[in-house]
Amino acid sequence: MKAIAWHGKHDVRCDTVDDPEILNPRDAILRVTSTAICGSDLHLYDGYIPAMKPGDVLGHEFMGEVVEVGSASTLKKGQRVIVPFHIACGNCYHCHKHDYSGCENGNPADKQDAGREAYGQPTTAAFGYSHLTGGYSGGQAEYVRVPFSDFGPLVIPDDSIEDDRVLFLTDILPTGWMAAENCNIKPGDTVAVWGCGPVGLFAIQSAFLMGAERVIAIDHFPRRLELARGFGAETVDFEQSKVYEALQDMTGGIGPDASIDCVGLEAHGAFADNIIDQIKVSTFLGTDRAHVIRQTIMATRKGGTVSVPGVYGGVVDKFPMGALMEKGLTIKTGQTHVHRYTQPLYTAIAEGKLDTTFLISHRMPLEAGPEGYQKFHDEQDTYTKIVLKPGM
Missing domain, CATH: 3.40.50.720 (NAD(P)-binding Rossmann-like Domain)
Structure with missing residues (x-):
């Protein structure tokens, strides 16, 4: 599949990488329909965030269609979902307190030492945001694996609500x-x-x-x-x-x-x-x-x-x-407890109380991702928000 991958400071490329696979019964695989470049991604682009490796797939603002599910997933093939940018299990101490960005289980045990050393506790896990946050492949890709899919994603039941209206539930609106x-x-x-x-x-x-x-x-x-x-x-x-x-x-x-x-x-x-x-x-x-x-x-x-x-x-x-x-x-x-807010903010969008589409200045095919990063970095007054569309 095609994906936007980090190769160093100011060096992102559209690479061909392996398709994601189900690794855990709670996993799901999405076909990405919309994904955005976030201001936080520019910290990666500028080389400020440690523990990045060449070839890491970027992107933590994405949504798409479910195409494959693990045996413990509650999602169904064909459903349309948005996915919070950080990865939470729903069952740990912090998740029970609704402090989802403090989840103890999203970040794999073998990735936790760096966060513990830097911050006193392991960091939360996030899509496409360095091995400090779990090393998960991000959603600036044609397909993405979603862990804990029985807890994190929000199903968008109304097909009349286009991606642009709900995509930012993944991060920047909450x-x-x-x-x-x-x-x-x-x-x-x-x-x-x-x-x-x-x-x-x-x-x-x-x-x-x-x-x-x-x-x-x-x-x-x-x-x-x-x-x-x-x-x-x-x-x-x-x-x-x-x-x-x-x-x-x-x-x-x-x-x-x-x-x-x-x-x-x-x-x-x-x-x-x-x-x-x-x-x-x-x-x-x-x-x-x-x-x-x-x-x-x-x-x-x-x-x-x-x-x-x-x-x-x-x-x-x-x-x-x-x-x-x-x-x-x-x-x-703190990192946002996105899971707290997705349902009420979705309701506000569906009822017309919140508009998010004003922010989108440019839509590009996924393959134009490297150009999008450069433009978003260098021309922020013109490029207020870029949405990448796989298959566009």
Whole structure:
């Protein structure tokens, strides 16, 4: 089959690889009908995520048709399903607490040592996202094996709902929703969102739906800021304004009630701390460019909340621990517990309360995946979201 495979920094290719097979009774095989390139995939493209191997199949946002099932799967051939990006068993300690991204069993035992060493506990498993998260082949392919298929996938029963409307249930829509939910929004609150990529735009929508009175969106790409304003957000261009000062002015000197970091470890901008971080990363003296998390802590009002859906991978320095403590801030982070949200968000989509299709700027055949990565990386103002269509 054809699949998009990683071969090194800025080197992804459309390869011919072996078809997936049933390995466990709870497995299913999907014929992929739609798969997307995620902003998190760009961290792999840029070489920031460890434990990648040449030939690893990428992609954690995908959906498709069931073509084969293991003996313990509850799916049926011909069903159309979306698949959460992380892999959860449904039976362990964390799954019983509905903290599905902390599943103990998704990541195979022989893959857990690296996460334990880096983070104190094994990482969750995820499709197409390095051997740190299980080494599973991803869904930027014609076919994909889905472990724990009796628990993870959500069947899309209505054939009239096209893929584009539900594909983002796999990751970025629940991620934006959980990012806003973590802010504990009260009526009248002001929420600031750093980064108007896909997750940031969904976080903006979600914050308004949860009762925020004002949302302030921070970015520098004109098209992204335009999309944010379309949902009612006020905007700050960080290349034209000093973000901290702008937020203070816009909130009467108090600061936002909550801030959402949708940027993560690859912050951009000619800021002193970011330049130092870039030098450290380029000389292997550091890992993450953490300008945004520092800025959210400094800007958020006393007693407020900082929500971090943006991906961080390593250790950061110059962390404003004093401000965090003195201001009494709450920080809530984590990979998204996608399984919590797929059914209610699907219902909201089916009822017309949520639209996701606005985000898609380009649709490409699977074979154009390498070009898609390059375009999404280099032209983010134009390429807001790319959906790959096997067989297109």
